[in-house]
Amino acid sequence: MKNLLFALLTLPVGCNSPAATSADASSSSLLPVQAVSQRTTPPAPKAAMAYDFSRPAATYAMPSELAELSGIALAGSTHITGIEDETGNLYEYNLTTRKVDRVIPFGSSGDYEDVARVGADWFIMRSDGKLFRYSATGTQEYETGLSFANETEGLTYDAASKTLLVACKGEPGAGLSFGQRAIYRLHPETFKAEAKPAYVLDVEAIRGSTAGADAAAEKSGKKGKKKGSGKGFSPSAVAVHPVTGHVFVLSAKQNGIVELDQNGQLLAAQPLPADLFPQAEGLAFTPSGDLYVATEAGKSATQASIHLFRARGR
Template identity: 85%
Template sequence: MKNLLFSLLMLPTGCSSPATGAADSTAAEAALPVQTVSQRTAPPAPTAAMAYDFTRPAATYAMPAELAELSGIALAGSTHITGIEDETGNLYEFNLSTQKVDRVIPFGGSGDYEDVARVGSDWFIMRSDGKLFRYSGSQTQEYETGLSFANETEGLTYDAASKTLLVACKDEPGAGLSFGQRAIYRLNPETFKAEAKPAYVLDVEAIRGSSPVAESSAGESGKKGKKKGSGKGFSPSAVAVHPVTGHVFVLSAKQNGIVELDKNGQLLAAQSLPVDLFPQAEGLAFTPSGDLYVATEAGKKSSQATIYLFRPQGL
């Protein structure tokens, strides 16, 4: 398995210099062609609606106090979810049966860690300044991805079909894209450098136009709430690839929404999340069968972060 997953044992241990953010791109980088994916500006057809009802979780898991700032999750087999929080360099192994943290694993120093992905037996952790960490159980290696704090790298996931990592940028998209767009980059499996052209491009206006509740997010578990100004933009906080369809799901904490793209990057659906369940949605993780875990940080009314399980409807 490891031989197929990034040739992990043969990777170099050195780190190259980070690339600058979108505002500081070199002339050569700015001249690179950008293959922007076109997206629908009309609302998606009913048949393209998401398969998940985000007002009705199948299970709810309250996180301990040390995970109040829960910022990313990944599955660790069928019995555990591993989470990180955005202040300390620790992995937290949460037992889904006992609903307790079984083990805390230090992998690095203090830092703004945003997401985590599992590849074989190794853990990859993304920091907001574009630096990638790989923890192999005995040591931690660091890699410069070429992305920077200007991009605000908040989402990380493993794409099994391409055997690569995907990184979602919350802020500047880079690659000559406009600020009305958001980018998801694929990392080279040998160097972990971001490819010059984004793998997926999100158009904020298209997302707003495709969401039936773009300007008035759901309030209490599906009931209409007050307008929250969700039109300000879509800022990715997590990304995950559906193991069956290959569709890409992108979460936005700031606007409290989620979108679904097909394999080619076409926008299929966009919807808001109920604010009583998701004060700040930060993490996504799929099971092999397509069940979806969504994590949220603690809100103003609750001191606990929470992970919810959602099962596909109609199955």
């Protein structure tokens, strides 16, 4: 089974750019695009993240209507807004009262995967590559040039470049192999995906790094229950650290998280404890760098949850 998985992950697939219109939209090169590859030596096991994902500072149990919680974004210091992958609603969750204050319909039913806030507007990504923008004037729809084949699951706002980033769970496009995963930058005016990915994830490099993390944990006697252990990587969420500018990418299927530097180089990869993360689906940073990670209820849990993690030493 392991040999079969390795063969599938490394099988080259001829993929085109997201769409022909994507290249046209990016021809003006208004933004620098980093086309990078992680085909480098995986970081040593000591390359750990600043967060201990086995020890949340706080945990928030979600109500039943958010059992399929698929994405989160901060809405000020007291609220988190979430979406779930069946109905076109935004759910404003109050971190103080631990209740949903308001449900805001933005669209019809659909497979919505992630949400990002830009100013007073909300952007929602659907799995077929369509982007929705909800504002005081209503909801607008945009074709990003990405498609259902790309399986667009992660969405975040990159404040430094003032653009949205989209992480693809499926085909990476841009001529990359299926052993890689792509994160695209959207044009700030047209919301079309740039022709070249902003960041490229190499599955084998991630596997090697996560294997090192597992070995280090075993050596120290910390054998906390893990699921997947990085034997593949299918992005389910993406977020940019507000202080370092590093890019964090979550994977629900393999239950892991990776950290890239601003140039897209792989810094660290860690498996997540299965008891805390039945199906990890959402990421959101506070301005100071605290990290919220959301998980669906999954098959083994009765409720979805959002966990808060503070950087080590804080």
